[in-house]
Amino acid sequence: KQEVTQIPAALSVPEGENLVLNCSFTDSAIYNLQWFRQDPGKGLTSLLLIQSSQREQTSGRLNASLDKSSGRSTLYIAASQPGDSATYLCAVSKTGANNLFFGTGTRLTVIP
Amino acid sequence: DVKVTQSSRYLVKRTGEKVFLECVQDMDHENMFWYRQDPGLGLRLIYFSYDVKMKEKGDIPEGYSVSREKKERFSLILESASTNQTSMYLCASSSPRGLAEPQHFGDGTRLSIL
Numbered sequence: 001k002q003e004v005t006q007i008p009a010a011l012s013v014p015e016g017e018n019l020v021l022n023c024s025f026t027d028s029a030i031y032n033l034q035w036f037r038q039d040p041g042k043g044l045t046s047l048l049l050i051q052s053s054q055r056e057q058t059s060g061r062l063n064a065s066l067d068k069s070s071g072r073s074t075l076y077i078a079a080s081q082p083g084d085s086a087t088y089l090c091a092v093s094k095t096g097a098n099n100l101f102f103g104t105g106t107r108l109t110v111i112p
Numbered sequence: 113d114v115k116v117t118q119s120s121r122y123l124v125k126r127t128g129e130k131v132f133l134e135c136v137q138d139m140d141h142e143n144m145f146w147y148r149q150d151p152g153l154g155l156r157l158i159y160f161s162y163d164v165k166m167k168e169k170g171d172i173p174e175g176y177s178v179s180r181e182k183k184e185r186f187s188l189i190l191e192s193a194s195t196n197q198t199s200m201y202l203c204a205s206s207s208p209r210g211l212a213e214p215q216h217f218g219d220g221t222r223l224s225i226l
Contacts, residue, residue, distance in 0.1 A: 004154075034214055043116075043202055043220075046214035089155070099145065099170060100215060104154040 002027045002094055008101035014111050019074040022108045023090035028068050029082065031093040035075050039089045040072050047076070047088075080110045092104055115139070116218040118203050124224045131190040133221050135203030144186035145204040145215065146170075146178065155202065161186055162208065193225045 003026045003103055013019050015074045023033070032051045041077040046063040048057045050073070057064040063076040091100040116185075119134035137144065145160040147170075150180030159178040167178050175197060179187040190197055200222050204215040 009120035033193075036217075041220075043219040044204075044215075046216065049214045099157045099160050100155075102155040103148075104152065 002030075002092060002101040004090060004101050004103040005108050006088075006090060008080040010055060010107040010109075012111060015070060015080060015082060016096060017080050017110075018076070018078050019080055019108070020087050021077070021090075021107050023073040023075070023103055023107070025071045025073075025092050025101070027094065028071050029094060032070065033064075033066055033073050033090060033092050035062075035073075036089045036091065037104070040091060044089065056090070077108075080108075082110045091111050113154065115217050116120075116203055116205055118201075118218040119219050120221050121219060122222050122224075124226060125190075125193050126226050127192075127194055129193045131193050131223070131225075133188040133190075133201055133203075135186045135188070135205075135218060135222070136184050136185075137205040138184065139207070140183065141203065141205035141207050142183070143206045143215075144180065144214075145206075145209055146186065146188045147202045148172070149200040149202055149220070158188065189212070195225050197223065198219075198225045199223060208219070 034049045042070045050057045052067040061078040066073045083085045087105040089105045091102045115138045117136045145159045147155040149155045161167045161180040177189045202220045203218045204214045207213045
């Protein structure tokens with residue numbers, strides 16, 4: 001069964017710092033990997049989706065990478081802002097199915 | 113923009129009650145999903161549906177059922193609510209076209225069973 005791990009569980013950084021969030025998964029047979037953002041008491045917002053054949057995706061200050069063979073993904077956030085404070089979740093979809101397996105998230109706090 | 117709407121943000125019910133959680137999406141998506149989110153456990157898939165009247169069990173279907181009578185609506189049913197079903201419930205939808213289709217989530221329903 002696919003297991004997804006995110007480390008660290010929580011992270012605090014000063015405003016303006018660049019940071020990296022980590023995600024690892026046990027089964028490399030994935031269709032794609034998604035990074036989501038969740039604000040307290042809210043649903044999930046999709047940030048980036050990387051297909052299994054891709055190595056990275058970029059959107060604004062966000063860059064996600066995927067190394068399928070080693071079962072790892074990173075989310076790089078450049079020039080962090082207080083508005084980036086949220087929980088970040090990664091999820092993988094397994095080959096042949098539509099459902100996602102989620103990590104437990106990294107709670108990010110950007111200090112002004 | 114895709115809109116996934118869950119009928120209630122907060123809901124309080126009693127043990128043994130039959131509970132209905134409703135979800136509607138406006139993008140004609142084929143796939144719809146119900147997850148629950150618990151601290152330390154993350155999101156876990158309860159049921160999903162890839163077409164009207166079709167359903168598939170997820171990882172934790174026990175104590176739940178679903179209904180998909182129309183493409184835009186996916187209902188989660190707790191047949192006889194129990195306290196261990198107190199949780200945040202999240203609905204999502206997606207299109208199955210290709211590999212580059214993200215899941216879109218509603219704002220969630222925080223359900224308390226007393």
